[in-house]
Amino acid sequence: MHRQSNLLLPTERQAPADAEAISHKLMVRAGLIRQIGSGLWSWLPAGWRVHERIVQIIREELDAIGGQEMLMPVLVPAELWKRSGRYGIDELFKLRDRRDAELVLSMTHEEVVTTHVAQVVRSYRDLPLILYHFQTKERDEPRPRAGVLRTREFIMKDAYTFDRDAAGLEEGYQKHIVAYDRIFDRTGLEWYRVESDVGMMGGLGAHEYMAPAPAGENDVALAPGYAANVEVASADPQPVAELQLEGEFHTPGMTTIEAVATHLGVGTGNLLKAFPVITEARGLVTVFVRGDHRVNDIKLQNALGEAFRPAEAGELPGPGGFLGPTGQGVEVYDEAVTPGRYVAGANREDYHVVVEVPAGDRLDVRTVQEGDLVDGNPITVEPAIEVGNIFKLGTRYSEPLDATYLDVDGREQFVWMGSYGIGPARIAAAAVEQFADDNGISWPRALAPWDVHVVALGKEDELAAAEALAREIEAEGLSVLLDDRPLRPGEKFADAELLGCPLRLTVGKRALESGTAEVQVRRGREARGGVPLQGGAPAVAELWRNLP
Incomplete structure (x- = not known):
């Protein structure tokens, strides 16, 4: 039992002036977190209890699929990240020690764990492995925001599978899907698993676990039997009427669709x-989408197979706002x-012209939008918080x-890997949202800092009865x-x-007179009658077990 009189729980009546997300406002107001700098947060005792309850759920489910917990350092030699090709990531903190050795502050631990496996795994008999840890991550986030949702330092659970081949990787991946589904079910969140882009992780495929919330920075496309991050989502577009116009049109100053x-x-x-974009291999590439659509940068980069940047004014094939097909250079059409x-730009100032777009190769490079169809069903797009991700590396x-093993025939083979991350802080914030x-x-x-809050009103008699009830409830296994x-009831x-x-x-004067404590379920602020001050703990435990 924790006494609130001794607890560091600095509640606030007003939210921080810069707070926009509900979780940012309420987690500060409830005394769970405090900011020390941009994107840098401390977890106060009540908030840390929430965080660690989440950690324990994750730990139990990973152990259930054979995971082995370990701990790797945050500070690691830069050489590992150079070898993996990720040293140039802008968000990676880079530093030098007093001997001028280059170091990084890890934002994830693929390089470290793979190095360990490369040193100790020799034979196919050493595989498969599932290794995981909970560790602080550092990220030079350019725009920290929304409290603990986007920070520069955070704790992440990252797990890694090591297998002999693609079939083994798939098995390990499916085990993590089972574990992650159970984790998010146990947290009580509303969630869904969606197809996603591999991003800076690289690899063969990925899924994200999303919790729908207004503060979410990811947009998710949803239809019956379909869920995908908008970064990679595909859908059939809404049809448009056939164009009846022909010829060229004077469109002075009309540079917008x-x-x-x-x-x-x-x-x-x-x-x-x-x-129009510029790539290293192709030079100028002009991408065309329908006027009611927009280019999806991630899908375009994946389709091109290389990075790109928007073309600058001097690199354009015509006047900005009036560009159209020329039949020259590299031209890409969306599906x-x-x-x-x-109607397209006429490649001269103040004119548009009707063009005939021929059949030919197409690339899926647009962002889907509400009303597009998947298997005949219209999609909806809603914001969500990414709370977990899994990657086939x-x-x-x-x-x-150089992580290799000797197969059954004595031949050297590369180890096949998967990577699996969960952010406990994001789960906490998503639950608040x-x-x-x-x-x-x-x-x-499953996430509350305490299962039951016993509020004593009045002085010695009420407090003694409340304390006795609290001890009985704790004997039932609840916190x-x-x-x-010594505050007013309203406070x-x-x-x-x-x-x-x-x-x-609630234990006050009326409770002593009736012998019954008043009960309120927090979700919906629903009154549930009362429980006996003496012997009522089993009823409290039963009520708690039936809550969401």
Whole structure:
């Protein structure tokens, strides 16, 4: 039992002035976290209890699939990141020690764990392996925001599978899907698993675990039986009417799709939008999408197989705002640009022209949007918080770091790897985002800092009865916070609702007279009658077990 009179729980009536996300506001107001610098947060005692409850859920489920917990350092030699080819990442903190040796502060641990495996794994008999740890990560985040959702320092659980071949990797990947599904079910979050881009991790494929929330920085496309990050989502576009116009049109100063479409009285989908980029291998590439669509940078880079940058004014094949197909150089059409007539820039100032787009190769390079179809079903797009991710790395790290083994025939083979991350802080913030109300946080049962909040009103007799009830409840295996502070009832209730423990029991003068403590379920602020002050703990435990 924790006494609130002795607890470092600095609740606030006002949210920080710069806070926009609900979780940022409420986690500060409830005394869970405090900021020490941009993107740098301390977890105070109540917040840390939430964090560690999440950690324990993760640990139990990874152990259940054969995971072995270890611990790797944050500070590591830069040479490992140079060998993997990731040293140039902008977000990587780089430093030198007093001997001028180059070091990095790890933002993930593929390089380190692969180095260890390369040193100790010799034979196919040493595989498979599942290794994981909980460790601080450092990231030179350019725009820290939303409290603990986007920070420069955070704790992450990263796990790694090491297998003999692609089939073994797939088996390890599926084990982690089972474990992750169970983890997020146990947290009480609303969540879904979506297809995603491999990003800086590289490899053969990836999924993300998303918790829908207004503060989410990721957009997710959803349809029955389909979920994908908008970064990689594909869908059938909404149809557009056939263009009836022909010829060239004077469009003075009309450099936007909307202006041209309005002037000509056609839909924006009847226009072509040019997106000129520069790549190292191809030089200038002009990408065309329908006027009602926009280019997806990640899908375009994946389709081109190389990085690109937007073309500058001096590199354009014509005047900006009036670009169209020329039939020269590299021109790429999105899949939604079907053969037919479109209005496009005439490649000269103040003119657009109807062009005939021929059949030919197409690339899926656009961002899907609401109303597009997957198997005939319209998609919706909603924001979500990324709370976990899983990657099929293949030999992406084992090759540069020389992690090999001898197979059954004595031949040297590269180890096949998978990488699996979860952010406990993001799970905590997502829970706040999903279940908070106007009065404060409403924790899922599995994540709350304490299971039951016992609030004593009055002086010695009420406090003694509240303490006795709290001890009985603890004997049932539940954690209890006892508010024994000499404050007015209204202040105590406000703090209790702000903190958001699943059950609140109130012991005051009326409770002593009736022999019954008042019960409130935090989710929905629902009164549930009362429980006996003496012998009521089993009923409290049963009620708690049936909460979400």
